[in-house]
Amino acid sequence: MDVENDEQGTVRKRGGKRLWMIAGGAAVAAVAVTVGVVLAQSGPQDIAAPRACHTAAHGTAPSGARAKGTQAPAGTAPAADFDGDGHPDLAMGALGDVDNASAGGSIAVAYGSGEGTGLARCQYLTQNDAGIPGEARYEAYFGSDAVARDFDGDGYTDLATAVFDWKPSVIIMWGSPDGLKGAARVPRTDGSHVSWAQDSTLDEQLVAGDFDGDGHADLVFGLGSDKGLLKGPFERDGTPAGTGPVSAPRRPAKDIDTAQYDDLVAGDPDGDGADELMAFHHDEPLGTARFEERWPVSYFHARRGGLAQRDDIDLPDAAAGGSGDVDGDGVADLVLSPRRGKVSHGSVTVVYGSKAGPGEGKRSTTIDRDTPGVPGEEPQDEDAAFASLDTGDVNGDGYADVVAGSPRSKEYAKTGPEQVLLLLGGPNGLTGKGAQAIDAGDIGGKKNARATFGMSVRLVDMDGDHRTDLTVAAPGDDTMRSSAWLLPGTDQGLSTGGVTRLYGDSFERTGKLDLYMGGGGIAR
Numbered sequence: 001m002d003v004e005n006d007e008q009g010t011v012r013k014r015g016g017k018r019l020w021m022i023a024g025g026a027a028v029a030a031v032a033v034t035v036g037v038v039l040a041q042s043g044p045q046d047i048a049a050p051r052a053c054h055t056a057a058h059g060t061a062p063s064g065a066r067a068k069g070t071q072a073p074a075g076t077a078p079a080a081d082f083d084g085d086g087h088p089d090l091a092m093g094a095l096g097d098v099d100n101a102s103a104g105g106s107i108a109v110a111y112g113s114g115e116g117t118g119l120a121r122c123q124y125l126t127q128n129d130a131g132i133p134g135e136a137r138y139e140a141y142f143g144s145d146a147v148a149r150d151f152d153g154d155g156y157t158d159l160a161t162a163v164f165d166w167k168p169s170v171i172i173m174w175g176s177p178d179g180l181k182g183a184a185r186v187p188r189t190d191g192s193h194v195s196w197a198q199d200s201t202l203d204e205q206l207v208a209g210d211f212d213g214d215g216h217a218d219l220v221f222g223l224g225s226d227k228g229l230l231k232g233p234f235e236r237d238g239t240p241a242g243t244g245p246v247s248a249p250r251r252p253a254k255d256i257d258t259a260q261y262d263d264l265v266a267g268d269p270d271g272d273g274a275d276e277l278m279a280f281h282h283d284e285p286l287g288t289a290r291f292e293e294r295w296p297v298s299y300f301h302a303r304r305g306g307l308a309q310r311d312d313i314d315l316p317d318a319a320a321g322g323s324g325d326v327d328g329d330g331v332a333d334l335v336l337s338p339r340r341g342k343v344s345h346g347s348v349t350v351v352y353g354s355k356a357g358p359g360e361g362k363r364s365t366t367i368d369r370d371t372p373g374v375p376g377e378e379p380q381d382e383d384a385a386f387a388s389l390d391t392g393d394v395n396g397d398g399y400a401d402v403v404a405g406s407p408r409s410k411e412y413a414k415t416g417p418e419q420v421l422l423l424l425g426g427p428n429g430l431t432g433k434g435a436q437a438i439d440a441g442d443i444g445g446k447k448n449a450r451a452t453f454g455m456s457v458r459l460v461d462m463d464g465d466h467r468t469d470l471t472v473a474a475p476g477d478d479t480m481r482s483s484a485w486l487l488p489g490t491d492q493g494l495s496t497g498g499v500t501r502l503y504g505d506s507f508e509r510t511g512k513l514d515l516y517m518g519g520g521g522i523a524r
Contacts, residue, residue: 046130046131046181046182047125047129047130047131047132047173047180047181047182047183048123048124048125048126048129049123049178049179049181050083050109050111050121050122050123050178050179051121051122051123052121052122053110053119053120053121053122055118055119055500055501055502056444056500056501056503057498057499057500057501072392072393072461073324073325073326073328073391073392073393073398073399073400073425074268074271074324074325074330074331074332074400075267075268075269075323075324075325075331075332075333075353075391075400076323076324076325076332076391076392076393076400076459077323077390077391077524078148078149079460079461080148080157080159080460080523081156081157081175082109082111082148082156082157082158082159082175082176082179082180083111083156083175083176083177083178083179084155084156084175084176084177085111086114086464087111087112087113087114087120087462087463087464088112088460088461088462089109089110089111089112089157090109090110090112090458090460090471090522090523091107091108091109091110091146091148091159091522091523092107092108092109092110092143092146092456092473092484092520092521092522092523093105093107093143093144093145093146093161093520093521093523094106094107094108094143094519094520095141095143095144095519095520096519098126098127098128098136098142099126099128099136100128100136101127101136101137101138101140102138102139103138103139103140103141104126104127104128104136104137104138104139104140104141104142105126105127105136105140105141105142105143105144105163105520106124106125106126106142106143107124107125107126107142107143107146107159107161107173108122108123108124108125109122109123109124109125109159109179109180110122110502111123111179112462112463114462114463114464115463116462116463116469116488116498116500117462117463117469117486117487117488117498117499117500118500119486119500121179123179123180125143125173125180126142127140127142127163127165131181131182131183132171132173132183133171133183133184133185134163134165134166134171134185135165137165137166139164140163140164140165141162141163141164142161142163142165142171143161143163143520144161144162144163144164144206144520144521145161145162145205145206145207145520145521146159146160146161146206146520146521146523147159147160147161147206147207147208147219147523147524148160148208148523148524149208149217149232150175150217151172151208151217151219151232151233151234152174152232152233152234152235152236153216153232153233154175156174156175156176156177157175158172158173158174158175158180159172159173159175159180159523160172160173160186160206160208160219161173161206162204162205162206162221164204167191168189168190168191168192168204168221168222169185169186169189170185170186170189170206170219170221170230170238171183171184171185171186171238172184172185172186172234172238174236182236184236184237184238185238186219186230186234186238186239186240187237187238187239188227189221189222189227189230190221190222190225190226190227190228191204191221191222191225192204192205192222192223192224192225192228192248192261193222193223193224193225193248194223194224194248194249194261195248196251196252196256196258196259197223197258197259197261197281204221204222204261205220205221205223205261205263205264205279206219206220206221206264207219207220207264207265207266207277208266209266209267209275209277210232210273210274210275211229211266211274211275211276211277211302211307212229212231212244212274212302212305213272213273213274213275213302214231216231216232216233216241217232217233218230218231218232218240219232219240220246220264220266220277220307222246223246223247223248223249223261223279224246224247224248225245225246226243226245227243227244227245228243228244228245228246228306228307229243229244229245229246229305229306229307230243231243231244242305244304244305244306244307245304245305245306245307245308246277246300246306246307246308247300247306247307247308247309249279249281249296249298249309250296250298250309252281252283252294252296253283253294256283256294259281259282259283259294260281260282260283261279261281262280262281262282262319262320263279263280263320263321264277264278264279264280265277265278265280265321265322265323266278266323267322267323267332267334267353268323268331268332268353269323269331269332269333269334269351269353269354269357269358270301270331270353270354270355270356270357270358271330271331271332271353271354271355272355274301274302276299276300276301276302277299277300277301277307278297278298278299278300278315278321278334279297279298279300280295280296280297280318280319280320280321281295281296281298282294282295282319283295283296293339293340294317294340295317295318295319295339295340296317297315297316297317297318297321297336299313299315299358310357312357313357313358313359314359315334315336315351315358315359316336316338316340316349316351316364317338317339317340317341318336318337318338318339318349319337319338319339319345319385319386319387320336320337320386320387320388320389321334321335321336321337321389322334322335322389322390322391322402323335323391324391324392324400324401324402324425325353325399325400325425326350326352326391326399326400326401326402326425326426326429326430327352327362327399327425327426327427327428327429327430328398328399328425328426328427329353329354331353331354331355332353333350333351333352333353333358333400333429334350334351334353334358335348335349335350335389335391335402335430336348336349336350336351336389337349337385337386337387337389337404338366343366344368344369344378345382345384345385345386346368346369346378346379346384346385346386346406346421347366347367347368347369347386348366348367348368348386348389348402348404348421348423348430349364349365349366349367350364350365350366350367350402350429350430351364352364352365352429362429365429365430365431367423367430367431367432367435371431371432371435372432372433373431373432373433373434373435374421374423374432374435374437375435375436375437376417376419376437379406379416379417381414381416383408383410383413383414383416384406384408384416384417384418384419385406385408386404386405386406386421387405387406387407387409387454387455388404388405388407388454388455388456388457388521389402389403389404389405389457390402390403390457390458390459390524391403391459392459392460392461392468392489393461393466393467393468393489394422394424394459394467394468394470394489394490394493394494395424395434395467395489395490395491395492395493396465396466396467396489396491397426397491399424399425399426399427400425401422401423401424401425401459401468402422402423402425402430403420403421403422403423403457403459403470403472404420404421404423404454404457405419405420405453405454405455405456405457405472406418406419406420406421406454407452407453407454407455407474408450408452409452409455415448415450416448417439417447417448418439418440418448418449418451418452418453418454418474419437419438419439419453419454420437420438420439420453420454420457420470420472421435421436421437422435422436422437422438422470422493422494423435424493434493436493436494438472438487438494438496439453440453440474440483440485442496443485443487443496443499443501444485444499444501445474445483445485449474449480450479450480451474451475451476451480451481451482451483452474452475452476452519453472453473453474454472454473454474455473455474455475455519456471456472456473456475456519456520456521456522457470457471457472457473457522458470458471458522458523458524459471459489461489462486463488465489467488467489467490467491468489469486469487469488469489470485470486470487470489470494471484471485471486471487471522472484472485472487473519473522475519481503482503483501483502483503484501484502485499485500485501485502486499486500486501486502487499
């Protein structure tokens with residue numbers, strides 16, 4: 001089934017949260033995981049129960065023994081297990097239409113079966129569910145920036161999401177033996193207080209990590225707020241154990257009044273056991289050449305019960321980031337999609353972590369298409385930029401590897417190759433050796449389709465063989481049907497056999513809603 005030819009009808013364009021969705025009323029992406037049934041509410045206090053998934057397969061994955069490694073590389077995001085069955089699960093946030101609410105937003109959850117990329121059950125969640133606080137409203141964007149951790153400490157992964165139904169807030173859905181069941185709104189959450197941020201309501205971000213190093217998962221929601229740090233463990237009514245201040249990042253430049261608030265990333269690049277926070281912003285003055293645009297990355301660490309920006313850490317300008325130990329020294333490294341100057345937008349930069357902090361003691365590495373071993377030619381246009389990153393051990397050698405998605409996601413981007421690039425870690429850090437480039441045409445879709453293939457990527461070991469598998473989404477646009485694929489990890493890298501394919505419109509069986517898989521991200 002082709003990406004381009006499956007969309008029924010004309011899709012309405014709307015404004016939305018991310019840059020791809022904001023400018024000029026570009027199409028809001030919604031995320032969905034395939035399910036062939038309409039999910040009924042299971043009771044007034046619960047949320048829609050998981051049901052059987054309907055998916056498509058493509059070929060057979062090569063079989064292999066379990067990798068020798070027993071632990072994930074330092075700094076990689078933990079896998080979610082909402083039902084506690086030992087098989088990792090996936091959650092995707094949606095920003096698109098739901099019943100009775102344009103851009104009301106939804107969340108789709110795929111429960112792993114432990115059998116390769118096969119899925120056991122699927123779940124579709126909206127604020128129309130009786131057990132989820134609030135109600136589906138116009139542009140509430142329920143499902144934006146969904147993150148997965150055990151927030152109440154009961155052993156089951158929970159799912160938190162930002163929502164903008166009345167004002168910016170956070171809703172947590174609780175894990176259980178039956179999967180996600182029941183939810184609560186975190187009380188008295190606060191939005192960002194960044195005076196120079198552009199449209200701070202729609203640009204609000206949510207991220208999870210252990211920022212105070214106490215072993216409990218925390219949330220950050222509100223830069224510049226006195227209670228932007230929400231400390232775990234959380235009570236079942238959503239109340240955090242405490243709150244703390246998060247300082248506002250410094251203005252990108254003195255002459256800049258506004259800047260786009262793009263992303264938050266958690267990681268521990270100094271190995272002290274507490275996560276640090278990276279905040280990404282984008283300043284694009286009118287008439288500025290693209291290589292002169294500013295993409296500052298602010299770096300925050302624990303201080304006085306909250307998070308404050310450090311003055312002695314200088315990170316390169318970047319549009320997206322991730323965290324993982326690519327050189328195997330036990331300390332997480334920062335992986336960035338670099339910007340500013342003449343650097344290729346289709347490159348990946350690693351700022352190596354150390355006990356003294358990121359970038360101390362080891363020179364940063366930048367990999368692009370001119371690096372030996374990296375396939376393909378350097379794109380001749382800057383629309384082929386990496387917009388999504390994740391890390392995990394794809395080949396089971398104990399080192400974190402990097403996947404980077406190039407979806408050509410800007411509203412007026414040129415049509416061209418949309419790819420996911422795999423770069424392998426090793427004792428010398430990230431190199432081009434063994435690199436792979438995969439596009440939709442390699443796994444049953446269309447090459448060069450304007451489907452934003454690679455908008456969201458996630459590496460999770462779905463079958464327990466100590467090799468992470470890739471989930472990659474192509475949200476589509478007004479004329480192209482959305483899809484997402486699960487590709488197996490092997491000791492040779494990513495396999496294009498044994499792929500599970502998911503469809504957006506089969507998730508919402510009536511076909512009346514605009515579902516664009518991957519636009520809201522994949523929870524980590």
